[in-house]
Amino acid sequence: MKVFGLEEIKRVLPKLDLFPLIKQGFKAYSSGLTVVPPVGEMIFDDPPGDVHIKYGYIKGDEYYVIKIASGFYGDTNLGISPSQGGVMLLFDQKTGQEVAILADECYLTNVRTAVAGGICAEILAPKKIDCIGVIGTGVQARMQVAYLSGVTDCRSLKVWGRSDKGVKKYIEDMSLDGWDIDKASTTDDIAGSCDLIITATASKSPLLKKNKLKKGTHITALGSDSPGKQELEEGIFEIADLIVADSIVQCVERGEISHGIKNKIIDQSDITELGNIIGTDNTVRCGEGQITVADLTGVAVQDIQIAKAVYEACERLD
Amino acid sequence: MKVFGLEEIKRVLPKLDLFPLIKQGFKAYSSGLTVVPPVGEMIFDDPPGDVHIKYGYIKGDEYYVIKIASGFYGDTNLGISPSQGGVMLLFDQKTGQEVAILADECYLTNVRTAVAGGICAEILAPKKIDCIGVIGTGVQARMQVAYLSGVTDCRSLKVWGRSDKGVKKYIEDMSLDGWDIDKASTTDDIAGSCDLIITATASKSPLLKKNKLKKGTHITALGSDSPGKQELEEGIFEIADLIVADSIVQCVERGEISHGIKNKIIDQSDITELGNIIGTDNTVRCGEGQITVADLTGVAVQDIQIAKAVYEACERLD
Structure with missing residues (x-):
């Protein structure tokens, strides 16, 4: 499984035309061409935080995508600052095999x-x-x-x-x-x-x-x-x-x-x-x-669209 | 984020006493000491397959764990064999930051x-x-x-x-x-x-x-x-x-x-x-x-218990 970090992700992002990509994703979603199960959610009390798992696929596409994104609000008593975390994972839609992980630290969620x-x-x-x-x-x-x-x-x-x-x-x-x-x-x-x-x-x-x-x-x-x-x-x-x-x-x-x-x-x-x-x-x-x-x-379809494009662009990096 | 592959995972497994670990997990689960949301599921028709996302945490523990495991049943017409895939991810329970990914290819799911x-x-x-x-x-x-x-x-x-x-x-x-x-x-x-x-x-x-x-x-x-x-x-x-x-x-x-x-x-x-x-x-x-x-x-608590133990043992490898 290939791992791409934030540095590589930020290098390829300016080359991508994200508006049409994400629009296409929303259109596919609203046309019933996607499978997007309900959002998975985990809540933490101490310190407070939440984790969302968004996942799905566009029918007939090459990959399915699972995105994990968290927001933790910190605990100054323990010296813990607020933080965002997360990764996007791509898997092969025909075999389930893992293809790549984008260790984006929630950056792609913010972008999409x-x-x-x-x-x-x-x-x-x-x-x-x-x-x-x-x-x-x-x-x-x-x-x-x-x-x-x-x-x-x-x-x-x-x-x-x-x-x-x-x-x-x-x-x-x-x-x-x-x-x-x-x-x-x-x-x-x-x-x-x-x-x-x-x-x-x-x-x-x-x-x-x-x-x-x-x-x-x-x-x-x-x-x-x-x-x-x-x-x-x-x-x-x-x-x-x-x-x-x-x-x-x-x-x-x-x-x-x-x-x-x-x-x-x-x-x-x-x-x-x-x-x-x-x-x-x-x-x-x-x-x-x-x-x-x-x-x-x-919506997971935004994550699917950005993850695919970023992964493919990362693959083309020298 | 650290990535450990199947080879490392198989090296550390014989050193772990899994029965008490998994028993402790089941006991924590049935005593209400865990947070285990409903299983996330994605179904594929062509070729047939399913993906399960199991996740959760033991309250007060160091990590939360998200496990992705798939079974795809192949399509001989396309030359695709049946396959299992998957990964386990550990995150810090206080900050949400990713700690490690165990690229176990479903092996740890089979073991637990x-x-x-x-x-x-x-x-x-x-x-x-x-x-x-x-x-x-x-x-x-x-x-x-x-x-x-x-x-x-x-x-x-x-x-x-x-x-x-x-x-x-x-x-x-x-x-x-x-x-x-x-x-x-x-x-x-x-x-x-x-x-x-x-x-x-x-x-x-x-x-x-x-x-x-x-x-x-x-x-x-x-x-x-x-x-x-x-x-x-x-x-x-x-x-x-x-x-x-x-x-x-x-x-x-x-x-x-x-x-x-x-x-x-x-x-x-x-x-x-x-x-x-x-x-x-x-x-x-x-x-x-x-x-x-x-x-x-x-149950996700099995994944939590095995992932923690395997990760910590992998960290101690030379």
Whole structure:
């Protein structure tokens, strides 16, 4: 079994055209051309952490992929810092033999999540974006923005985070990448002034409220991937003109949408699956005044697509 | 991340005392000291195969373990042979960081399954065994017998298999290991003449019937690990004095026991969990005339125990 580490993975990534690859994956998923079993999950209490196992295959493809990704939130008493970990494994679909392991330390999960956010922005965000709002200051709060730079010309950001130190560091780092960036005093400030809002926290209670949201806003929520996590007030689903899920079955179980369903604000028939609107051109956002929400829980088909492409590119390295 | 291959794994295995290790795992499992989520499963049609993901941790332990094991049944039209594959991965329970991968090609799964069979025989088989019956001629049909040699002095075997060629090869190979071995003409022949019977096939319809079974027989059934597989006629549960499951929750879902439950021959309260009778001495088999059945679906705690021990022994290799 071949093992490729983060250094090799980062070398090949810039050569890959990830948007079409991941789009193709979502389309295959929503067309029933994939086998994607329910997400495996393991929860840890002390120190707190969670592990997700996402796996599946595209029918008739060469490989199946199993991805393990963890988030541990650290224990400062024991001197343990928060950390992300993970690997992606490729196996031969005809024999079950292991082909390769990508020891990506969760990096590819972060990339494919950022690409999915970029795809949502491409399809769903308003044409004219004056300011992008970001709730959260972690890895995804950075990568989502990085992968937006090919989707919009807007370079104006507003950020909100729980910790002043985190916000300060975020502003410093992102300014270096050419973003014109302000600190938001509240999440209402973000709601009232941004056209494209990204929520990227592990929050367990709603951060973004419906009352101050402007007409014409698109929200991509990607923090909630376990029952119990929540970033959006469920009332936002009430005023949303379009609700998109990366996977309806997963979002109903573990995404933001689960709170909308549980509180009977929406039902499953109100949700559109991302793979079904990719490639349908610009007919999705019917009016500039609409509010749209994309709920991303992360689907194994994204891991399958990125793992295959990265593995094959690593094989071609000298 | 460290990678250890089959060669290193086979070098360290003889140094490990696996019976106490696996017993300790079953006891921890049945005492609620483990977290073992439901088995992840992926089914393939063409060529047929299945992949099982078993994972979990013992609370307060150093690692969590994720095990991937596959069985693919080949496609002679495409020149693809049947194969088993798999790996075991160890991660740090406090940080989620990957520690090691054991590229065991399913070997450790076979070993820990054989050890579980040995433990069942130790606890449940009659004191005096005249003949051991084996249904199946594959890897487990061999390894179960090998791991019985420390449990009983009996060296008399009877084997039944679907293919004459398979039976012939089995008899040739096992004779070399000192077993006195006969071919059974039918599974009824096994039922009528053996005191300890092992069923180790991927059969989808019952092979071992209840009518010819002798009083005082113990059966260990380990082929059924997916809904749809079945080796024992469900009527056997009707005449069994004791039914043992490696994991009640798993056996009810995917073991032989599932057929007994579905056909309303037994209910969950009729089942004893293996970890609850380990270390309870010889009080389990109350009379030599009893019929006992052990249903083994394979529990992640076996993988956890063997992976930890093998990894630590590999680390000590020169």
